[in-house]
Each structure stands twice: as structure tokens, then as C-alpha cells.
Amino acid sequence: MHTLSIKELSEGLRAKKFSSRELTAHFLGRIKAHDGALNSFITVTDERALKQADAADARLARGDAQLLTGIPLAQKDIFCTLGVKTSCASKMLDSFISPYDATIVQKLHLDAGMVMLGKCNMDEFAMGSSNETSWYGAVKNPWDTARVPGGSSGGSVAAVAAGLAPIATATDTGGSIRQPAALCGLTGIKPTYGRVSRYGMIAFASSLDQAGVVARSAEDAAHVLQAMSGFDPLDSTSVERPVDDLVGGLNDSIKGLKIGLPKEYFAEGLAPSSREKIEAAIKTLEGLGAIISEISLPNSPLSVPTYYVVAPAEASSNLARFDGVRYGHRAEGVKTLEQLYKKSRGEGFGAEVQRRIMIGTYVLSHGYYDAYYLQAQKVRKLIYEDFRRAFDSVDLVLGPTATDVAFPLGSKTDDPVAMYLNDIYTIAANLAGIPAMSLNCGFVDGPSTQLGTGPSTQLGTGLPVGLQLMGNFFSEAKLLNVAHQFQQVTDFHKQMPKAFS
Amino acid sequence: MPTTSETPQAMSLSPENIKQVAHLARLELPADRIGPYAEQLSNIMQLVDQLSNADTQGVTPMAHPLAMHQRLRPDAVTESDRREAFQAIAPEVDEGVYLVPKVIE
Numbered sequence: 001m002h003t004l005s006i007k008e009l010s011e012g013l014r015a016k017k018f019s020s021r022e023l024t025a026h027f028l029g030r031i032k033a034h035d036g037a038l039n040s041f042i043t044v045t046d047e048r049a050l051k052q053a054d055a056a057d058a059r060l061a062r063g064d065a066q067l068l069t070g071i072p073l074a075q076k077d078i079f080c081t082l083g084v085k086t087s088c089a090s091k092m093l094d095s096f097i098s099p100y101d102a103t104i105v106q107k108l109h110l111d112a113g114m115v116m117l118g119k120c121n122m123d124e125f126a127m128g129s130s131n132e133t134s135w136y137g138a139v140k141n142p143w144d145t146a147r148v149p150g151g152s153s154g155g156s157v158a159a160v161a162a163g164l165a166p167i168a169t170a171t172d173t174g175g176s177i178r179q180p181a182a183l184c185g186l187t188g189i190k191p192t193y194g195r196v197s198r199y200g201m202i203a204f205a206s207s208l209d210q211a212g213v214v215a216r217s218a219e220d221a222a223h224v225l226q227a228m229s230g231f232d233p234l235d236s237t238s239v240e241r242p243v244d245d246l247v248g249g250l251n252d253s254i255k256g257l258k259i260g261l262p263k264e265y266f267a268e269g270l271a272p273s274s275r276e277k278i279e280a281a282i283k284t285l286e287g288l289g290a291i292i293s294e295i296s297l298p299n300s301p302l303s304v305p306t307y308y309v310v311a312p313a314e315a316s317s318n319l320a321r322f323d324g325v326r327y328g329h330r331a332e333g334v335k336t337l338e339q340l341y342k343k344s345r346g347e348g349f350g351a352e353v354q355r356r357i358m359i360g361t362y363v364l365s366h367g368y369y370d371a372y373y374l375q376a377q378k379v380r381k382l383i384y385e386d387f388r389r390a391f392d393s394v395d396l397v398l399g400p401t402a403t404d405v406a407f408p409l410g411s412k413t414d415d416p417v418a419m420y421l422n423d424i425y426t427i428a429a430n431l432a433g434i435p436a437m438s439l440n441c442g443f444v445d446g447p448s449t450q451l452g453t454g455p456s457t458q459l460g461t462g463l464p465v466g467l468q469l470m471g472n473f474f475s476e477a478k479l480l481n482v483a484h485q486f487q488q489v490t491d492f493h494k495q496m497p498k499a500f501s
Numbered sequence: 502m503p504t505t506s507e508t509p510q511a512m513s514l515s516p517e518n519i520k521q522v523a524h525l526a527r528l529e530l531p532a533d534r535i536g537p538y539a540e541q542l543s544n545i546m547q548l549v550d551q552l553s554n555a556d557t558q559g560v561t562p563m564a565h566p567l568a569m570h571q572r573l574r575p576d577a578v579t580e581s582d583r584r585e586a587f588q589a590i591a592p593e594v595d596e597g598v599y600l601v602p603k604v605i606e
Contacts, residue, residue, distance in 0.1 A: 099586045193566050207565070236572055237565075270568045305551045316526060323527075325599055330592035337604050338527070346529030354528055355538065359545055360521070361526040372549065377562035384563060417544050433566020473567065 001026045003162035003496070006071060006220040008120060009166060013060055018204040020060065022117050023187045025390050026275030027072045030163045031117065034500055038140050040076045040149075040158040043085050044118035052115040059113055061221040068227055074165035076156050077119035078126055079211075080200040082104050088154040088202045089122045091133040092322050092348030102200025104169065104211055112227045121155030124175055124350045125319065127205045128152050129422040132413055141408070142497040143463050150180030150422075155272020157184040157214050162500035167215045167224050171201060173208045174307050175401075175426025176436035181214050182401035185440040187483060187493060188214040189221050192473050193433035194226075194239035197232035204236070205314035208307075208430040214355070217493050218439065218483035222246040225476065238263045243306030244477045247338045250484040255289030257482065258394040262297040265399030265425055276398050277442035277465040281486065285398075288485055295394060302379050304420060304429040309376035311361050315353075316360025320346060332457040336440045350405040355416060384432040391472040396482060400425055401466030425468060433474050440492040441467035466494070512546035514539050 001023055004012065005040040012018055018026075028046050035041055049072065056070035079087045080098035082105075087093045102108070109113045131139040131154025139154040142162040149158045153170035160168050161184040170177040172190035181188025189212045192249040196211040203209060211228065215221035226246045232238040261282070265274070286292055324330035324344030331343035349357070363372035390397055402422060411418045429436035443462035467486075471479045487493050516535045523530050530538065546563075560566065584597065593600040 067558055095590075097590055099590060128588075194569070233574065239567065239568065239569070299555070302551060304551045308545060308549055309552065323575075324592065327590045327592075327600055328586070335562065335602055337601050339529075341527040342524075342529035342601055345527055346531075348557045349528070351534070354530070355545070357540060358522045358538070358542060359530065361521050362514075362518075362542070362546075363549075365522075365525065371553070372563055375552050375555070375557060377564075378557035378560040379552055381560050381563040382555065382557070415544075416541050417548055420545075420548070431563075433595065 002030060002166070004166070005211050005217060006068070006166060006223045009071050010067050013040065019418045020053040020056040020115060023070065024049050024072050024117070027165060034162055034164060037145055037501065038138050038142060038162060040121055040139050040155040040157045040162070040164060041074070041118045042089065042121050042155070042233055044089055045116055048084070049115050049117055053278055056115060059490065064416065065442050066112050067223060068108070069310060072115040072117045072166060073108060073224070074117045074120050074156060075105065075160050076153055076167040076169050076171060078121055078122060078171055078202045079105055080202070080415065081116070081119065084119065084334055086119065086202070087135070088126070089124045089136055090348065090350065090353070091135045094329065096134065096327055100200060103197035104228045105200065105233060107228055107230070108169075108224070112451045115373055116350070120153070120159055120168055123154065123352070125202065125315070125353050126152040126171055127315070127352050128172055129175070129179055129181070129419055130267070130407070130412065132409065133350055135350060138409055141406045142500050144406065147463070148183065150183035152176040152404075153180045157181055157186050159186070160214055160216060161497060163184055163496060166365065167213060169211060170214045171209060171211050173204050173311060174430050175308070175423040177212045177214060178401050178426050178436060178466065178468060179422060181438040183464065185408040185464030185492070185495065186214045186216060187218050187221050187439045188212065189225060189437035189476065189479065190429065190435060191225065191229065191476050192435045194237050194436070195474070195476070196228050196234045197230070197238050199232055199234040203318040205255035205311040205411060206318060207314060208311060210430070218480045218488055219250055219346065221249075222250060222480045222484070230469060240317050241474070244474065246477050246480055249477050249481050252265070252481050253289065254285070254482055254485050256288045257396065259290050259292050260295035260390055260394035260397050261292060262295050262300065262390070262397060262399055264297055264300045265292060269403055270400055272403035273444040274400055274402070274404055274465045277444065281441035281467050281482060282398065284486060284489060285482070288489065293394065295397070297391050297428065299382040299386050299388060300377065302427050303383055303431055304424055306376045306383065307381045307423070308359065308420060309372050311378060312356040313364050313373055314360070316357045316364065319349075319353070319357055324348070345385055353478035380431045384430055387428070387432045395471070395478065396475070397470040399468050401468040405444050405463035405465060412446055434470055434473055435479060436468060436470040437479050437483060438466040438468050439486065440464045442492055512550060513543045514546065
């Protein structure tokens, strides 16, 4: 059951091949059996999941089920879930039981009838590219448990790649959906800024944060993104615009589609083994009728420095709310209010979160604002203008998602700058606000520590490589269409890591 | 913090700078973290300093990717009173108010 697509699961439930309770119990069993090796969940909500499954079964029997009703899903632990611990992988929120549901939780579970398996591990407050900053410990990559799964949505991707959940939610501020999807061989999409509600999604950098999904295929992602998207009056940056049909056009031909390859994304710094897989994928798309041309995004090399001003500035402001007074961690034995703030925050936040709060405080402080923050917002405009120009001549922009395959655990934890450079290809889309996705385009034969056990039709070897597609505003349907067409003629997305098949 | 608005030179943060920023951010740092933070933040600011080379003459700073304006809503009550639910997760409350250490002697 854990290798079936969302569509197959939906059909199976309707044909009574299995009930939602059986399906849910199957995934809960897999979590129990395998998550010890991965640490992809912070909280598993077994009882609640089975109750939701029973309700879904009743809905299916009544005939008022939707396509997703009864299908299990894992939520990144950044989304508030009423009555369930919502930690954002921080000691600060270890005791936080959310008093309300995020809008996407409402949409996916209460409206669409999906079953929540639990809350996925992540980098603390979504700050990280390796899932090593979590208060609950690092997540392991199912393709090689000595390596990182990427971050910040590392738990979401590890769970889906290992078949512990059919699909999971994720969030992306600078690449946190796409980079982990690439490192774990999944399809992950970050929609246009404002397309999915941010209400109830714990804020990191509000002008960049956007929710999306990680899935095993573009088709699976399309179904769930469809149900998550839409205007929300509770989010002041939500876009008032009808949601496009993300599923109906998946089978459209991509003949004549113009794809631009930014030369800056293929310059020095991209691992030759990854480059080879991406170039092969470009040939595949060309074979499907796409027209390839070289373009330039001249300001893209400045996206990392721009991001490390804008994102920490917004984070330092957003995270000011954690003060030990109304909820979250509170330090013991303090005498003054200022001590209460300082000690609660000093104890409650991990090192990476503290670094970013301090960077943000620094760049916004008196005398530095113009040189850093204002200058960064100007460069951000230049990056945005690069894309506007590009989309005058091409339909989509294609490049690598990451510079290389998954790196070993612990190899970059002491060097924040080296860690930040992981997101060199993904950050620009957040700064510009455009939709972008990553999909698996092959495997590099790396030293895999996993040995195959159990029967499976397609066993992956090596480490996955991610291909990134970026589109103009609200072009999610086109991105998914191209990814789906690629997945019709390739089978990279169907492979599962041996140890978890 | 300096009080001039001149473009700062290639940045290096001293342990003293870290203590000052940590105070502004209301973070209590153990003494043994201040040195490593000074080094790491200096490296990050060095990366950020690439921005000073960008020609942004006449560029309007980005405000919103979709050039959207802040939406207004009718001035009507939409939330119910959920004080009990919110105070149930607070570290310390008494008779409906949040408790903090004494502020005024």
C-alpha cells in the first residue's frame, strides 16, 4: 500500500480494496518499524489518526467523500494543529499544544478528509539546510542514513521517501521544500507567494515563507496542492484569485515549450556528477518537444547575501513574540522581567536560531539599516527583474536544485556559511516570489550503506539528484505538467531506498 | 552601535558587539558561546558584504512580489473570546491575567 499513488489510493478506497483504517494502520505500522532509524517524526498521532480514518470510512460509505478523503498525510511540525503539540522543532515550543488549526490543516483534514499521521521533524524554526538544528535531533536520509536529508523540511521528505507516509506538507523560505526533495529523490513544489495560506504556519520570514508539498510524483503533489491552495481572509498576504486546475493539464503535451537554462546556474560550483544527470534530463525534455535556450539571471549570484539580510531581519522581528510570558518555554528562578525574556530566549532557542536573530537585529539596528536592509531589498528587486526579463522569452527556467547530492551528517554544522551556500540555486525564487519545484532526475552512484531486504520491484541505488523548474507567477499547473510529462518517460521517481522498501 | 549612516567597512564583529546585539535581541548567552558567535557572525557578514558592490542607483526597494497592497476588512467582530483556551497553555496565570516577575518595586 505504501507504493501506491494518491490516485491509486483514492481508487482503492472507493473500490473497497482497503479501508482508510487499514491504510492508516499500515502507515502507522511502518512508522513504528522504521522511524527509529530516521527520526522523521516528532509526534505520531496514532489514536487521532485512527479516529480520522474511521470518520473518513464513514464519509466514503455515505458517498460524500472527496478525492483525498481517507488518505494519510504527514504534517510538518510548523503547522498549528488544534490539541496537538506544535513544536517547530524548538525547545521553545516543546510544551506548546496549539489552541487552533492552521488554515491548511483545516483544508486538508476537516474539509478534504485526509488523515494526519503525525508531525514531522524539521530544522528548528525552519532555519537550516540539513535538519541538524532540530531540538529533537537530526533526521537521517533514507538513501544513506549516514547523510542528511536536507532541510528544513527534512522529516517530511525522509518520511515520504521511506514510505512512512504517502505525502507530506512542507514549507519553503529559501529552498526548504526543494533542497530536501532533491536530496531524498522526491517531487517538491513551492507555489507562488500568497497562493497557500500562511495562517497558523509558524512565521520565519514572512515575505518569503510559503507552504507546499513533498510527494513521490508530480501527480500526487498536484492533488494535494490543489486542496491546500486558495484565498484565506485570515492571511493578509493571501492572494484573492481563483485556484487553477492543477490536475486537468498534467497530460498536456510540452511540445514547443520554451525552457531557459540560466548560465549562472551551470557555472563552477555544480558537482560534475549532478551536472551529468541534469544535462541528461534536459535531453529528455528536448525529446518531448521542449525548446531549450541559454538565458542569464545576472544578479542571481547575489541571492544568498540578499537572503541572509532579509530573512534574518524578518526572523528577528517574528521571533520577538517568544518571550516566556504567554506560551512556550519559561526560564526558572528569574527576578526581573528583562531576565525572564533573556533567559527564556537564551535557553529556548538553539544556536542557529540565535545566530539569525542576532544577524537580523544587527542589520536592522540604527546606522546599519540603509547599508544592509535597504540595499538588500534593492538587490532583491534586481533579482526579481532578472526573472521578469527571462519570462519575456521563455516559459520556464531550469537548473539544478542543489550543488551536489546529500552530504554526510555533521560535515557542515560548524560552518554556517558553508551550510548557507547549499541554497544557492533555490533562494532566488523565494526572493522573487515565483513558484518553483524540484524533481528527481537520476542517481549518482555514491557509497550507499544500505543493504537491500524484502521484495520490491524497483530498488534505487546511490544518491538522488534534483532538477529544479522555476515558473512565472501562478504557473504551478505548467510546472506540474512538465514534471509529470518527464515522469511519464522516466522512472527515477518510482524508486525507493532499499532499506525501507 | 555606531550612530552614523555611512556604509560600514567589511564587517568583523567583536565579542563586545555580540554582547550588545544579544542584549538588543533579549538573548542571554553563556560566556563560552560569545567567542564562536563573534567569529561565525563575522563570516556571515563578510558574505553579506558582497551586496555593497551591487549597483542599486535608482532602484526602488522591493516591497511585495505581487505589488499587492494591504487588504482592509470591514470593522466587524469576527473572533470569539478564547481567553481560557489561550491561558491554559501559559506558564503562569492568575484570575485571568498572565503573571510575570515584579516590574515596579
